Amino acid sequence: MSSDLLQFTNVVKDFGGNRVVDGIDFTVAEGEFFTLLGPSGCGKTTTLRLLAGLEVPNAGEIVLQGRCLAAPAKGVWVPPDKRNVGMMFQSYAIWPHLTVFENVAFPLRVRREAEDVIRRRVGEALELVGLEGLVERGATQLSGGQQQRVALARSIVYTPSLLLLDEPLSNLDVKLREQMRTELRALQLRLNLAVVYVTHDQGEAMALSDRIAVVNEGRLEQVGTPAEVYEHPSTRFVGDFLGRTVVVRGTVRKDGGRSRVAIGDKGEVGMPADVGDQFQDGDSVRVLARPEDVTLERADAAGPNRITGTVEAITYMGDHLEYTVQAAGRSLALAAGKKDRYAVGSEIKLVFDPANITILR
Amino acid sequence: MSAPSLPISGAAGPQSGIAGFRFTEMLALLFFGVVMVLPVLSLLVSSFNVAPPGQPAVYGFSNWIEAFSDSNTLSSLWTSFALSTVRLIPSMTLAVLVAWLIARTDMPGGNVVEVLCWFAFFVPDFPLTLAWILLLDPHFGFLNSMAKSLHLVDGPLFNPYSFWGIVWVHLGTGGIWFKVILLTPLFRRLGATLEEAARVAGADTMTTLRRITIPVMAPMILAIAVLSFIRGLESFNTELLLGVPADIYVYGTRIYDYIQDEPPEYGQATALGSVFFVILAVIAIFYRRFFKGERKFAVITGQGYSTARIGLGRWRYVALGGFIVWFLVMMVMPLVFLIIGSFMRRYGFFNLSDPFTLHHWKSLFTDPIFLGSLKNSLMIAGATALLGVLLYSAVGYLLGSPRKPKSGPVIEFFCWLPWVIPGILLGLGVLWIFLSTPLSTVLYGTILGIALALTIQDSPVSTQAFKAGFLQLGQDLEESARVTGASWFYTYRRILLPLIAPVAMTVAMLNFGSAMTTISIPVLLYSAQSRPLSILLLEYSYTGELERAAALGLLITVIICTMIIIGRRFGLLQMTRSEEGPVR
Numbered sequence: 001m002s003s004d005l006l007q008f009t010n011v012v013k014d015f016g017g018n019r020v021v022d023g024i025d026f027t028v029a030e031g032e033f034f035t036l037l038g039p040s041g042c043g044k045t046t047t048l049r050l051l052a053g054l055e056v057p058n059a060g061e062i063v064l065q066g067r068c069l070a071a072p073a074k075g076v077w078v079p080p081d082k083r084n085v086g087m088m089f090q091s092y093a094i095w096p097h098l099t100v101f102e103n104v105a106f107p108l109r110v111r112r113e114a115e116d117v118i119r120r121r122v123g124e125a126l127e128l129v130g131l132e133g134l135v136e137r138g139a140t141q142l143s144g145g146q147q148q149r150v151a152l153a154r155s156i157v158y159t160p161s162l163l164l165l166d167e168p169l170s171n172l173d174v175k176l177r178e179q180m181r182t183e184l185r186a187l188q189l190r191l192n193l194a195v196v197y198v199t200h201d202q203g204e205a206m207a208l209s210d211r212i213a214v215v216n217e218g219r220l221e222q223v224g225t226p227a228e229v230y231e232h233p234s235t236r237f238v239g240d241f242l243g244r245t246v247v248v249r250g251t252v253r254k255d256g257g258r259s260r261v262a263i264g265d266k267g268e269v270g271m272p273a274d275v276g277d278q279f280q281d282g283d284s285v286r287v288l289a290r291p292e293d294v295t296l297e298r299a300d301a302a303g304p305n306r307i308t309g310t311v312e313a314i315t316y317m318g319d320h321l322e323y324t325v326q327a328a329g330r331s332l333a334l335a336a337g338k339k340d341r342y343a344v345g346s347e348i349k350l351v352f353d354p355a356n357i358t359i360l361r
Numbered sequence: 362m363s364a365p366s367l368p369i370s371g372a373a374g375p376q377s378g379i380a381g382f383r384f385t386e387m388l389a390l391l392f393f394g395v396v397m398v399l400p401v402l403s404l405l406v407s408s409f410n411v412a413p414p415g416q417p418a419v420y421g422f423s424n425w426i427e428a429f430s431d432s433n434t435l436s437s438l439w440t441s442f443a444l445s446t447v448r449l450i451p452s453m454t455l456a457v458l459v460a461w462l463i464a465r466t467d468m469p470g471g472n473v474v475e476v477l478c479w480f481a482f483f484v485p486d487f488p489l490t491l492a493w494i495l496l497l498d499p500h501f502g503f504l505n506s507m508a509k510s511l512h513l514v515d516g517p518l519f520n521p522y523s524f525w526g527i528v529w530v531h532l533g534t535g536g537i538w539f540k541v542i543l544l545t546p547l548f549r550r551l552g553a554t555l556e557e558a559a560r561v562a563g564a565d566t567m568t569t570l571r572r573i574t575i576p577v578m579a580p581m582i583l584a585i586a587v588l589s590f591i592r593g594l595e596s597f598n599t600e601l602l603l604g605v606p607a608d609i610y611v612y613g614t615r616i617y618d619y620i621q622d623e624p625p626e627y628g629q630a631t632a633l634g635s636v637f638f639v640i641l642a643v644i645a646i647f648y649r650r651f652f653k654g655e656r657k658f659a660v661i662t663g664q665g666y667s668t669a670r671i672g673l674g675r676w677r678y679v680a681l682g683g684f685i686v687w688f689l690v691m692m693v694m695p696l697v698f699l700i701i702g703s704f705m706r707r708y709g710f711f712n713l714s715d716p717f718t719l720h721h722w723k724s725l726f727t728d729p730i731f732l733g734s735l736k737n738s739l740m741i742a743g744a745t746a747l748l749g750v751l752l753y754s755a756v757g758y759l760l761g762s763p764r765k766p767k768s769g770p771v772i773e774f775f776c777w778l779p780w781v782i783p784g785i786l787l788g789l790g791v792l793w794i795f796l797s798t799p800l801s802t803v804l805y806g807t808i809l810g811i812a813l814a815l816t817i818q819d820s821p822v823s824t825q826a827f828k829a830g831f832l833q834l835g836q837d838l839e840e841s842a843r844v845t846g847a848s849w850f851y852t853y854r855r856i857l858l859p860l861i862a863p864v865a866m867t868v869a870m871l872n873f874g875s876a877m878t879t880i881s882i883p884v885l886l887y888s889a890q891s892r893p894l895s896i897l898l899l900e901y902s903y904t905g906e907l908e909r910a911a912a913l914g915l916l917i918t919v920i921i922c923t924m925i926i927i928g929r930r931f932g933l934l935q936m937t938r939s940e941e942g943p944v945r
Binding site: 053082084086089091093097106107 | 835837838840841842844845846847848849851856859860
């Protein structure tokens with residue numbers, strides 16, 4: 001674990017009796033893009049602020065590059081200005097009384113760099129974010145996107161060991177957001193910068209991250225690559241938060257080497273090969289799948305991993321159709337192409353892909 | 362550039378980063394404890410002290426008994442209430458109307474109107490009252506002479522030395538303009554959406570104002586009304602000039618009267634002061650009760666913000682005309698007569714062969730007492746402005762900080778306390794402390810002592826201004842500087858201070874202006890060596906030198922206006938650079 005840049009170990013933060021961060025644990029490697037994803041009020045921003053030194057933890061330990069930044073048990077706490085991390089605020093926090101140049105130069109002036117060094121490095125940073133030429137502009141005369149670039153330049157100009165980003169894209173309009181997302185990722189890769197990114201937007205998290213930590217009520221629900229957390233959510237919360245899910249209840253059936261989940265008398269779904277050992281015969285479980293991983297077939301089609309359902313309603317969505325299907329006592333929303341159409345009230349088969357389902361107790 | 366991997370020694374402790382914050386908090390508590398609570402306590406205690414100051418204390422109830430067996434006491438309390446209530450109604454109505462016209466309608470010249478209100482707010486009330494005497498005095502008042510010469514009436518038409526005279530003068534002095542200044546940004550922030558919704562729903566302009574705008578603003582309008590009412594109870598200058606000659610005493614002038622007695626009746630004065638303080642405290646407590654949880658009306662958000670203004674049609678010219686008439690009558694006319702008065706050999710005698718003279722101005726500038734007082738006043742006002750900015754920026758930072766100090770409510774309470782302690786009472790309490798401490802030589806009758814007392818009085822508005830300023834800045838601007846590596850003091854110097862400078866400038870200007878013109882506080886604290894201009898003005902008008910008083914009153918007005926112009930220069934520079942930023 002010593003190769004990790006950041007170790008955030010079992011950190012606890014209370015606000016007046018409210019446990020906002022409840023034993024959060026993670027590590028970030030050199031050059032890794034690490035995202036804290038969760039709904040508002042889940043503790044992700046507090047986690048970031050703990051990292052920056054803007055909040056004092058009640059327990060736990062934060063170690064960056066082998067240097068302990070905060071450990072209440074040992075009486076260690078490093079103030080924010082001594083941590084050498086960069087942080088971009090959701091509001092960008094551009095100082096309105098300073099020009100673009102002076103905003104970006106501020107961290108270097110604090111570090112008492114020579115004037116020519118400042119000039120060169122501010123120039124480089126502004127070039128990196130594509131703002132060369134706006135140097136002497138008053139910081140408040142900029143558009144939202146430009147302000148964001150200034151904030152980014154300001155937080156990387158002093159080559160911090162870690163860059164913290166607090167929902168940096170949430171104040172931009174959709175088009176600009178996508179553009180900035182791409183640029184941000186490219187920049188991060190180019191500088192090989194370790195980033196801790198906070199967002200509530202699962203799409204953003206998927207597109208940007210090397211790894212995602214899903215946060216809920218002050219705890220980490222799951223940490224993994226985007227594909228891992230999306231395709232194999234370890235909890236119902238993660239599954240729901242990362243997108244729509246299809247959930248059906250069933251019972252584990254084991255005979256010989258094969259493990260299956262029986263969904264009442266409606267059919268069976270094979271279990272993913274690696275999870276069979278975790279369940280006993282007769283266990284009551286839930287099967288989670290993404291709607292796009294469930295296909296619809298005519299009721300007379302035969303084969304494994306199929307359960308029977310009834311079409312309740314059809315919504316025309318333009319490029320596809322959305323079926324509301326009654327299956328195993330639940331209403332499931334499933335998308336399907338326009339090629340095959342099924343009438344309301346007709347019986348159909350739902351086909352699961354054992355490689356793309358998650359079994360939860 | 363990678364960070365040194367040195368573990369920080371355990372000695373610092375996790376709380377070290379906010380130790381400075383705690384320290385400031387403790388300091389603020391200590392300061393307020395000493396300067397706010399002590400005077401009030403000493404006032405209460407000394408009201409039971411029947412021995413004169415400086416002598417060993419003897420306690421008893423005789424002060425209270427004497428004060429209340431005097432029918433004058435009760436009548437002065439009653440007059441205070443009556444005056445404050447009666448003038449609240451027209452002034453509040455006018456202020457709401459003007460603020461709404463400026464902020465929410467297409468009345469032409471709204472910005473100019475607002476600037477005029479700021480100007481009028483800074484015109485001190487004492488010279489204005491003098492001006493009204495010049496205009497309305499039964500014997501030599503210009504308007505009365507005019508009416509007589511036109512044979513409209515037999516006797517004097519107007520009498521300023523009356524209940525209604527006091528009410529009238531107050532329609533043109535500071536308070537009403539201040540209300541406009543406070544209300545205008547509130548109306549502005551209201552935004553148009555709520556009103557637009559009402560218009561779409563079928564309400565006309567007046568119905569919308571009556572049924573939507575004013576009810577939504579009601580909690581804030583009411584808050585300002587209560588605060589003005591309390592301030593009205595404490596009003597002193599006008600009542601002294603206009604009330605005392607007609608034997609109309611308000612509670613402040615009554616206390617002043619007790620102390621002017623030979624020997625001074627400190628005991629009765631403090632007893633009366635204590636009663637009044639109790640009454641005010643009750644009002645204040647009810648006020649706080651009432652407004653707790655009233656925040657639900659603050660629906661004034663940035664969401665769907667629209668600044669579209671209400672079209673008044675032809676009425677917009679009527680509105681502007683009305684304001685201009687009001688301003689001309691209440692502000693320009695008195696000032697013009699103040700100027701005329703200062704140049705007249707004998708005011709009111711226009712038919713003298715050579716009625717105009719520079720004599721009063723000359724004698725003013727050659728009067729060594731005037732020169733000394735000018736110096737005193739500038740030093741007192743300068744010290745008050747500086748002390749206020751230093752002190753209340755720190756307190757405002759504490760209160761506006763997202764870290765929410767534990768003692769926040771207590772500090773907030775202390776900050777508001779001077780609002781309910783009338784100047785004369787504060788002066789009395791401070792006087793009592795000055796006399797009874799070993800520091801009396803440094804504080805009693807000195808410039809520093811007066812400045813300190815004036816600074817205390819400035820606490821509510823100054824603290825709130827700084828608090829609002831820091832709240833508006835938000836924590837991000839400060840925190841982002843900290844994260845980039847700046848220490849707290851560097852952040853304060855390079856980020857917070859420049860951003861808060863416009864607020865500091867405004868606070869300094871307000872405090873400078875009120876220090877130049879307040880009479881009620883220095884009147885009990887000055888000595889021959891520290892006499893400020895406001896007291897000199899009082900003396901001139903008492904000894905009947907109205908022409909010289911007019912000249913001095915004008916001079917004070919000019920000094921304050923100069924300060925505003927200089928101040929705005931500096932303030933404006935800051936504001937234009939941060940025009941679209943979070944400041945303003």
